[in-house]
Amino acid sequence: xxxxxxxxxxxxxxxxxxxxxxxxxxxxxxxxxxxxxxxxxxxxxxxxxxxxxxxxxxxxxxxxxxxxxxxxxxxxxxxxxxxxxxxxxxxxxxxxxxxxxxxxxxxxxxxxxxxxxxxxxxxxxxxxxxxxxxxxxxxxxxxxxxxxxxxxxxxxxxxxxxxxxxxxxxxxxxxxxxxxxxxxxxxxxxxxxxxxxxxxxxxxxxxxxxxxxxxxxxxxxxxxxxxxxxxxxxxxxxxxxxxxxxxxxxxxxxxxxxxxxxxxxxxxxxxxxxxxxxxxxxxxxxxxxxxxxxxxxxxxxxxxxxxxxxxxxxxxxxxxxxxxxxxxxxxxxxxxxxxxxxxxxxxxxxxxxxxxxxxxxxxxxxxxxxxxxxxxxxxxxxxxxxxxxxxxxxxxxxxxxxxxxxxxxxxxxxxxxxxxxxxxxxxxxxxxxxxxxxxxxxxxxxxxxxxxxxxxxxxxxxxxxxxxxxxxxxxxxxxxxxxxxxxxxxxxxxxxxxxxxxxxxxxxxxxxxxxxxxxxxxxxxxxxxxxxxxxxxxxxxxxxxxxxxxxxxxxxxxxxxxxxxxxxxxxxxxxxxxxxxxxxxxxxxxxxxxxxxxxxxxxxxxxxxx
Amino acid sequence: xxxxxxxxxxxxxxxxxxxxxxxxxxxxxxxxxxxxxxxxxxxxxxxxxxxxxxxxxxxxxxxxxxxxxxxxxxxxxxxxxxxxxxxxxxxxxxxxxxxxxxxxxxxxxxxxxxxxxxxxxxxxxxxxxxxxxxxxxxxxxxxxxxxxxxxxxxxxxxxxxxxxxxxxxxxxxxxxxxxxxxxxxxxxxxxxxxxxxxxxxxxxxxxxxxxxxxxxxxxxx
Numbered sequence: 001x002x003x004x005x006x007x008x009x010x011x012x013x014x015x016x017x018x019x020x021x022x023x024x025x026x027x028x029x030x031x032x033x034x035x036x037x038x039x040x041x042x043x044x045x046x047x048x049x050x051x052x053x054x055x056x057x058x059x060x061x062x063x064x065x066x067x068x069x070x071x072x073x074x075x076x077x078x079x080x081x082x083x084x085x086x087x088x089x090x091x092x093x094x095x096x097x098x099x100x101x102x103x104x105x106x107x108x109x110x111x112x113x114x115x116x117x118x119x120x121x122x123x124x125x126x127x128x129x130x131x132x133x134x135x136x137x138x139x140x141x142x143x144x145x146x147x148x149x150x151x152x153x154x155x156x157x158x159x160x161x162x163x164x165x166x167x168x169x170x171x172x173x174x175x176x177x178x179x180x181x182x183x184x185x186x187x188x189x190x191x192x193x194x195x196x197x198x199x200x201x202x203x204x205x206x207x208x209x210x211x212x213x214x215x216x217x218x219x220x221x222x223x224x225x226x227x228x229x230x231x232x233x234x235x236x237x238x239x240x241x242x243x244x245x246x247x248x249x250x251x252x253x254x255x256x257x258x259x260x261x262x263x264x265x266x267x268x269x270x271x272x273x274x275x276x277x278x279x280x281x282x283x284x285x286x287x288x289x290x291x292x293x294x295x296x297x298x299x300x301x302x303x304x305x306x307x308x309x310x311x312x313x314x315x316x317x318x319x320x321x322x323x324x325x326x327x328x329x330x331x332x333x334x335x336x337x338x339x340x341x342x343x344x345x346x347x348x349x350x351x352x353x354x355x356x357x358x359x360x361x362x363x364x365x366x367x368x369x370x371x372x373x374x375x376x377x378x379x380x381x382x383x384x385x386x387x388x389x390x391x392x393x394x395x396x397x398x399x400x401x402x403x404x405x406x407x408x409x410x411x412x413x414x415x416x417x418x419x420x421x422x423x424x425x426x427x428x429x430x431x432x433x434x435x436x437x438x439x440x441x442x443x444x445x446x447x448x449x450x451x452x453x454x455x456x457x458x459x460x461x462x463x464x465x466x467x468x469x470x471x472x473x474x475x476x477x478x479x480x481x482x483x484x485x486x487x488x489x490x491x492x493x494x495x496x497x498x499x500x501x502x503x504x505x506x507x508x509x510x511x512x513x514x515x516x517x518x519x520x521x522x523x524x525x526x527x528x529x530x531x532x533x534x535x536x537x538x539x540x541x542x543x544x545x546x547x548x549x550x551x552x553x554x555x556x557x558x559x560x561x562x563x564x565x566x567x568x569x570x571x572x573x574x575x576x577x578x579x580x581x582x583x584x585x586x587x588x589x590x591x592x593x594x595x596x597x598x599x600x601x602x603x604x605x606x607x608x609x610x
Numbered sequence: 611x612x613x614x615x616x617x618x619x620x621x622x623x624x625x626x627x628x629x630x631x632x633x634x635x636x637x638x639x640x641x642x643x644x645x646x647x648x649x650x651x652x653x654x655x656x657x658x659x660x661x662x663x664x665x666x667x668x669x670x671x672x673x674x675x676x677x678x679x680x681x682x683x684x685x686x687x688x689x690x691x692x693x694x695x696x697x698x699x700x701x702x703x704x705x706x707x708x709x710x711x712x713x714x715x716x717x718x719x720x721x722x723x724x725x726x727x728x729x730x731x732x733x734x735x736x737x738x739x740x741x742x743x744x745x746x747x748x749x750x751x752x753x754x755x756x757x758x759x760x761x762x763x764x765x766x767x768x769x770x771x772x773x774x775x776x777x778x779x780x781x782x783x784x785x786x787x788x789x790x791x792x793x794x795x796x797x798x799x800x801x802x803x804x805x806x807x808x809x810x811x812x813x814x815x816x817x818x819x820x821x822x823x824x825x826x827x828x829x830x831x
Contacts, residue, residue, distance in 0.1 A: 004726070004815070005813070007623075007813075007815075008812075008813055010668070011667075016626040016667065017626050017627050017631060019626075021623065022622070022623050022624060022698055022699060022700055024639075024697070024698045249635075249638060251627045251635060251698075252628075300642065301642065302642070303637070303640070303641035303642040303696070305641075334641070
């Protein structure tokens with residue numbers, strides 16, 4: 001890279017510090033000595049990617065190994081990309097400033113569907129062939145992360161896919177790569193070798209055929225080395241697995257600029273809309289001793305003034321209050337805040353919150369998800385109105401005055417009544433304030449209601465449900481806008497973005513050409529308001545002769561072959577169907593901690609749920 | 611309370627780290643290094659630290675000054691090694707000592723600037739001499755009241771060519787720094803481009819060599 005030219009460009013762009021690397025905790029190894037060079041790519045800006053725990057983990061796991069190196073890549077913001085293209089500077093790593101094309105394994109994490117165009121843009125900027133079928137030599141592109149479980153809409157761009165947790169499998173793949181490179185065999189030979197590993201899916205080893213009505217007819221493997229159904233990998237012992245307690249601390253402000261402590265994986269609640277709740281099963285906790293040790297190391301190594309617990313429903317941890325006490329002992333004398341991002345209304349403890357938020361009584365956030373008990377039962381969000389009102393009363397009488405409530409609209413079986421129930425519930429919370437707050441200044445209470453739009457996701461009981469039509473969702477949003485009281489602030493999500501998300505979340509391989517064309521037309525940073533161009537996307541669908549409604553809106557038959565049916569996440573198809581039936585009848589399913597509900601995850605090799 | 615003055619360098623890509631980010635980094639590093647820094651009283655306590663004259667983004671420096679206040683008496687050598695263990699490669703502490711003079715005595719910055727021009731210029735020396743002899747050198751400058759035309763000539767204390775080789779030049783500048791008069795090296799380059807048509811800048815590499823008092827001496831020496 002021409003350093004002088006590069007530095008000149010950095011003087012001309014916004015926030016240059018995100019393009020320089022060299023942060024404390026970053027690891028710069030001798031580039032040419034590594035036997036396998038891994039590029040870890042996050043298809044969004046530095047500020048978002050650096051907030052992601054998975055990247056910190058895999059970066060640490062790979063760099064801990066003396067034979068391998070891992071360097072970071074992020075999507076350059078529009079101004080930087082333009083300068084790079086004008087000056088033919090390839091996308092480079094933050095560590096050794098090497099072009100993406102100089103790496104051996106290029107891994108992209110798929111965190112959300114609307115980041116997919118950035119993957120193509122980054123490959124293009126890095127000088128790497130977009131299509132797996134056109135790649136030559138010894139460079140491989142792989143996908144991982146939650147959306148990798150159904151990455152069929154972008155499967156043509158991946159040589160292979162890692163399913164599940166990457167700490168072990170990534171090293172196994174790097175080992176296989178090193179051996180393969182020494183032998184000088186074909187690309188196919190490498191893919192066949194790793195296809196035999198649990199957790200590896202090679203899309204080109206499977207053929208998909210379609211029925212006349214456009215649904216999938218059959219997904220059949222075409223290579224004996226491939227599994228019939230590739231299965232996800234999980235870490236069995238969370239106390240023994242690597243955890244990054246000396247992570248990179250960025251120079252610049254990023255989205256989540258704090259130390260992160262993962263206390264367990266998985267979730268036992270079984271909310272039927274929540275993909276994370278199914279794909280991250282089973283629940284595996286770290287021991288309190290391990291967590292205290294990791295908390296100490298994080299606080300001592302990073303200098304952050306906040307330590308955040310980052311599991312799905314952190315307060316579900318066994319003996320959570322005792323753990324919180326122990327963690328507070330670590331953080332309090334170091335003037336570090338302990339943050340609890342996900343709170344549940346049914347086990348909220350004021351004592352704990354008072355200890356946690358000693359100085360700032362900032363807002364509390366709860367997610368009832370639906371406005372009526374009927375609908376909360378359908379989605380299996382096992383909280384009641386009384387839980388919320390009790391918690392609100394506790395919070396208000398202890399000095400909080402700012403409560404945020406998250407809901408979804410467009411949920412399966414939802415009626416207008418359910419949506420208007422959101423306004424009622426918010427109003428009840430406001431009334432609780434006037435009843436309970438010790439110091440009732442009328443203007444002080446702030447209740448914020450935010451609604452997102454339900455997107456049906458693979459591997460959930462609602463995977464067969466169609467998304468509600470955009471105009472009908474907008475009607476509901478408008479009705480809610482009109483119904484909320486004057487002490488309530490209402491925010492809502494854009495229906496167009498959620499619609500596209502629904503297309504790609506449950507898409508099949510025929511969407512690859514859509515993705516390619518969208519990239520060619522300049523779609524990128526689709527999750528950013530200033531970049532998202534819905535009309536452009538609609539043009540692309542028309543030009544590709546693909547009907548997006550087929551993917552987003554259509555309710556699927558229970559016997560239909562789903563595009564992701566050849567992937568095994570450990571939760572059985574029968575269980576998801578049973579859960580859908582129960583939803584339609586308004587029957588809830590209890591938390592797995594109160595007894596096994598038989599989802600099938602225990603079959604995933606020797607791990608027993610908590 | 612114990613006042614401590616630290617000097618540090620900032621080199622390589624770290625020159626793109628802004629002043630605000632640098633201050634936040636120091637706060638975290640002090641925490642990691644176990645530096646017993648004093649906090650201000652009040653509702654929102656913040657660590658007692660201040661930097662002499664913030665370096666603009668894009669400029670490296672051989673020696674910057676940071677004053678901090680500690681609750682306990684420091685061992686200066688240990689302090690330096692503790693902090694440096696936690697510092698990134700491109701920013702390191704040079705020295706720590708008990709300050710004698712006030713930081714606001716510093717009012718001059720000496721820069722070494724490496725320039726690469728797009729095209730070869732004949733008689734670069736003559737051009738620079740003519741530039742220096744102009745009656746006034748007016749540039750648009752951001753001030754507290756907005757953008758205004760300012761004559762920067764009184765703030766250019768010296769401007770010398772150290773090396774010249776084709777399109778590459780190394781110059782030395784001594785410029786006013788501080789609250790009363792503050793002139794960035796970038797602004798001088800803008801002025802050159804404005805007044806001299808042949809001065810077409812391709813690359814520049816600006817380093818602050820030192821910050822000096824009125825009498826050209828370093829602080830506390």
